[in-house]
Amino acid sequence: MAQRMSRRSGSPWKGCGIVFAKEFSDHLRSPRMLVLEWLILLTGIGAVFMSIQGLRTTTAQDPFLFLRLFTDARESMPSFLAVLSFLIPLMAIGLGFDSINGEFNRRTMSRVLAQPIYRDALLLGKFAGGFATLAVGLVTLWLLIIGLGLLRLGVPPSGEEVARGLVFLCVAVAYGGVWLSVAMLCSVVCRSPATAALSALGAWLLLSLLWPLMGRFIAEIVYPPSELALLLGVQNPQQIELQQMLARLSPSTLFGEAVVGMLQPATRTFGVVFANQVQGAVAGAPLSFSQSLLLVWPQFTGLIAGAIILFAVSYMAFQRQEVRA
Amino acid sequence: MRGENAMSEILIEARGLKKRYGSTIAVDGIDLTVHRGEIFGLLGPNGAGKTTAILMLLGLTEADEGRISVCGADPMRDPLTVKERVAYLPDMVGFYDNLSARANLRYTGRLAGIAARALDGRIDGALSRVRLDTVADHKVGTYSRGMRQRLGIAEILMKGAQAAILDEPTNGLDPQSTFELLDMIRTLRDDGMAIMLSSHILDRVQAICDRVALFSGGRIAIEGSVRELAAQVLGGGYTLKVDSDMESGALAALLGSVDGVSSVQAEEPGRFRVLALRDVRDAVARAMVNAGAPILRLASVEPSLDEIYRRYFEEINGTAHVTA
Numbered sequence: 001m002a003q004r005m006s007r008r009s010g011s012p013w014k015g016c017g018i019v020f021a022k023e024f025s026d027h028l029r030s031p032r033m034l035v036l037e038w039l040i041l042l043t044g045i046g047a048v049f050m051s052i053q054g055l056r057t058t059t060a061q062d063p064f065l066f067l068r069l070f071t072d073a074r075e076s077m078p079s080f081l082a083v084l085s086f087l088i089p090l091m092a093i094g095l096g097f098d099s100i101n102g103e104f105n106r107r108t109m110s111r112v113l114a115q116p117i118y119r120d121a122l123l124l125g126k127f128a129g130g131f132a133t134l135a136v137g138l139v140t141l142w143l144l145i146i147g148l149g150l151l152r153l154g155v156p157p158s159g160e161e162v163a164r165g166l167v168f169l170c171v172a173v174a175y176g177g178v179w180l181s182v183a184m185l186c187s188v189v190c191r192s193p194a195t196a197a198l199s200a201l202g203a204w205l206l207l208s209l210l211w212p213l214m215g216r217f218i219a220e221i222v223y224p225p226s227e228l229a230l231l232l233g234v235q236n237p238q239q240i241e242l243q244q245m246l247a248r249l250s251p252s253t254l255f256g257e258a259v260v261g262m263l264q265p266a267t268r269t270f271g272v273v274f275a276n277q278v279q280g281a282v283a284g285a286p287l288s289f290s291q292s293l294l295l296v297w298p299q300f301t302g303l304i305a306g307a308i309i310l311f312a313v314s315y316m317a318f319q320r321q322e323v324r325a
Numbered sequence: 326m327r328g329e330n331a332m333s334e335i336l337i338e339a340r341g342l343k344k345r346y347g348s349t350i351a352v353d354g355i356d357l358t359v360h361r362g363e364i365f366g367l368l369g370p371n372g373a374g375k376t377t378a379i380l381m382l383l384g385l386t387e388a389d390e391g392r393i394s395v396c397g398a399d400p401m402r403d404p405l406t407v408k409e410r411v412a413y414l415p416d417m418v419g420f421y422d423n424l425s426a427r428a429n430l431r432y433t434g435r436l437a438g439i440a441a442r443a444l445d446g447r448i449d450g451a452l453s454r455v456r457l458d459t460v461a462d463h464k465v466g467t468y469s470r471g472m473r474q475r476l477g478i479a480e481i482l483m484k485g486a487q488a489a490i491l492d493e494p495t496n497g498l499d500p501q502s503t504f505e506l507l508d509m510i511r512t513l514r515d516d517g518m519a520i521m522l523s524s525h526i527l528d529r530v531q532a533i534c535d536r537v538a539l540f541s542g543g544r545i546a547i548e549g550s551v552r553e554l555a556a557q558v559l560g561g562g563y564t565l566k567v568d569s570d571m572e573s574g575a576l577a578a579l580l581g582s583v584d585g586v587s588s589v590q591a592e593e594p595g596r597f598r599v600l601a602l603r604d605v606r607d608a609v610a611r612a613m614v615n616a617g618a619p620i621l622r623l624a625s626v627e628p629s630l631d632e633i634y635r636r637y638f639e640e641i642n643g644t645a646h647v648t649a
Contacts, residue, residue: 011406018435026423111480113385114413115436116405284503323385324376 007098016125027095028136031119036091038276041144041161043083048145050077052152061090064286066124066157067164070151080145081259083251088172089179089208091137093200095130096183098193100318110323115148123318127184127311134176159291160289167293167300174303175255179204181310188321198211208252215246240272248299251306261292269295334361335394336488337382344377351377351601353543359519361490364510366530367523368630369540375523376416378540380488382521383413383486396487409438412486414477416493424468426457428477429465432485433593437484442625449506451482455509458618459492480508485582487521495529507533527630539634546637564607568596568622579616583608595621 051072055065062068073079073136079321101122103109113119146165150156157165183200190196235243247253263269265286269277287295337359350371352374359365371505380386382393384400393400396410430448430522439447452458455475465473469609474494480490495503511533516518519578524530524539531537538548547554556562573594580589582598585605590598591640601608607623612632613620 014405014438015436022432036458039522106422107417109414110380110385111413111420111433111477112417112436114383114408114411115433116408117436118405118439132398159434267521323380 008253009316010116010118012118012120013107013124013139015115016121016128019117019122019125020132021129023099023126024132027129027133032094033133034138036094039139040087040137043087044080045144045148046142047073047077047080047083048148049152050074051079052149055153063158064161064164064265064295065153065155066161067265069145069153070168070261071260081263083174083208085175085208085255085259088134088138088176088255089204091251092130092134092176092179093183093204094196096127096180097127097187097200098196099130099184100116101191101193101196104189104191113323115312120315121203121319123184123315127180130180130184131173134180135173136166138169138172138176140247142172145200150302157314163289164262164265164292167296168238168259171258171262171300171303172301173253174307176308177307178251181307181314185310185314186319188317203210211250212247212253215278218246219243237272244271251303254299257294258303261296261299265289265292265305267292269297333363335359336361336396337365337490337521338394339378339382340392342378342381342393343389344381344386344480345373345389350495350543352381352388355540355545356542357538357545357630358523361487361519362514362517362524362572363535364520364533364640366529366534366537367521367540368525368530368537368634369476369523370525374543375538376492376539379413379492379521382490383408383411387490388492400427410487412481412484414474414481414489414494417496418473418477420468420473420476423464423550425462425633426452426465426468426479429476433515434483437631440485444599448483448484451479452480454512455479468504470497471499471506474498474502474506475509476540478506478513481513486518488521488595489513491520491522493524494522495524495526502524503529518570527634537630541638541639551628551630553634554633555631557603558633558640560627561602563601563604564628565599565606565628566596566622566626567599567609567613567620568625569618570595571613571616571618576618579612579618580609 033120042297048069051069051074054072054074055068070080074081098105103112112122142165146157179200181198182203186196186200186203187193190199219239219242222242223236225236225239229236248257261270266284268281268287332367335358337357339357341357342352342355343350352584355576357365357367363479369375369377377386380534381388381391382395382400384404387401393478395407398410400407420426421432423470424432427448428453431444434444434448449458452461455478457472457475458477460468460472463492465476468476477494486574505540507529510520514533514535522530522534535552536548536550537554539546539554547557549557551607557566569578571579573591576595577589577591580586580599583601583605583606583628585603586599586601588600590600592598596610599605604625610620611621
């Protein structure tokens with residue numbers, strides 16, 4: 001037992017960079033990545049193109065015209081944002097669902113772990129490889145959209161628009177990181193890649209589509225609406241607060257709020273607003289960049305924290321796993 | 326037999342090694358030593374605990390009890406040093422099918438900490454020694470089972486390890502590939518490596534092992550050279566096959582009277598199997614000639630591990646029945 005307690009010698013990061021380099025190049029060359037990239041590119045550019053068509057016909061009075069590139073939706077086409085909030089999880093899950101169990105199934109795990117590296121390096125290198133691929137994909141897409149906007153709208157973005165756009169990009173990458181962590185956790189826990197992919201996709205559907213509805217029901221059960229509220233047709237404030245709190249457990253909600261807060265500068269709050277709070281406010285006036293950043297900061301850090309917690313859970317699960325297949 | 330082994334350096338040593346999974350005991354207090362320039366065979370049926378023992382030696386699984394020293398380091402405290410000095414060929418080794426053999430080796434070589442400048446030369450050398458140099462840039466997905474196993478040997482060569490642990494290296498190979506692979510393993514030993522291999526196919530592996538340990542139920546049942554085990558279990562380290570026209574009863578008596586013979590069994594009329602403590606071919610021939618028995622065959626047979634193994638466990642089970 002005394003031996004167990006003693007510290008291991010050597011650095012846990014040894015070999016991490018090598019694993020990262022291999023994973024990164026594997027991802028970039030894999031046909032799976034190609035399919036995902038094209039899927040995102042085509043739908044994303046389609047959505048942006050439609051919104052450009054709309055924007056060109058409307059008045060150019062909006063000081064944040066460029067940002068509407070991301071958020072405007074036409075009747076037939078969802079906004080670029082809606083497309084992204086669906087496709088980022090898909091891409092992240094596609095990158096991560098077989099990262100660990102795939103090594104077991106190919107029977108390469110014991111051979112790799114028999115090299116002088118710790119498991120920490122393998123897991124972290126794999127996560128970093130997937131994350132870098134995701135980031136490269138999203139940055140490319142972002143640049144393409146900006147370029148397309150420049151060409152088609154003919155108006156350069158202001159400095160603030162660029163700053164808001166960059167924060168949006170960071171939020172999108174962090175959102176991808178959460179789903180990559182979910183996928184890696186599934187790949188550690190499930191020995192079969194198909195089961196892992198299905199569990200990760202299931203978690204995604206549950207959290208993005210069903211969870212908001214469930215949160216509402218739960219809030220209604222915990223704080224049943226009073227007679228007065230029923231009479232007036234409004235929800236009571238505690239119920240709304242609980243509902244919102246529950247909804248924010250889902251990364252999709254956090255992503256949605258953070259992005260709306262950044263890309264629609266007029267957004268002041270995501271919660272319940274009381275009459276006394278908007279006293280003196282100019283309706284529809286945009287917040288300054290720093291105030292918007294303050295507004296979305298909890299959502300942004302929430303996403304990062306979620307990714308780190310999920311990674312830590314998969315790390316613990318992986319450390320306890322037996323090497324033998 | 327390699328007499329110098331007793332004097333040479335011990336590279337792998339385990340004392341009182343134990344591992345439990347829940348209530349089942351996978352490895353139940355084994356002791357083993359492997360010297361430099363020696364092939365040590367860990368033989369036993371599937372599920373006897375061989376792989377678990379190997380994983381503990383490599384530090385890939387933590388031992389519950391016991392002391393291990395591999396190439397001068399403790400795999401529980403200092404796994405990186407152990408894994409730098411020891412190469413491992415897992416059971417049914419896998420490679421990245423979408424990469425070439427060279428790229429596969431480059432990845433593990435870099436993980437092993439081999440300097441980039443030296444790496445390519447070492448990979449080329451290793452691949453040509455296992456005769457994969459002509460297909461080095463083909464994807465491993467196109468390789469046969471035997472070629473993959475040889476690529477595993479190339480990885481051991483590339484790593485330049487002091488010791489190698491091979492888990493079921495001949496599993497799933499055809500006889501020709503098995504022969505080639507065992508030959509390569511022999512050359513690794515001749516390079517001065519300490520080699521430990523596990524197998525459940527006894528007869529093929531016995532040919533290259535200097536010492537073997539029979540593994541059963543998480544314990545080492547018996548250990549030693551094949552001849553020593555034969556002497557211990559079968560009652561004689563040397564087996565002769567004798568055919569003659571002479572009347573069976575008289576011949577059996579004649580053979581039994583030769584000094585050094587421990588038992589005589591009639592396999593069929595006129596065919597005998599003689600177990601002896603030493604090489605008694607000369608004495609048997611002289612006795613038969615003197616008695617006027619025509620010698621149709623007088624052959625020395627290598628004791629077979631298969632037989633030793635079967636007999637050993639028959640005895641164990643036999644006594645178990647009696648006591649039960």
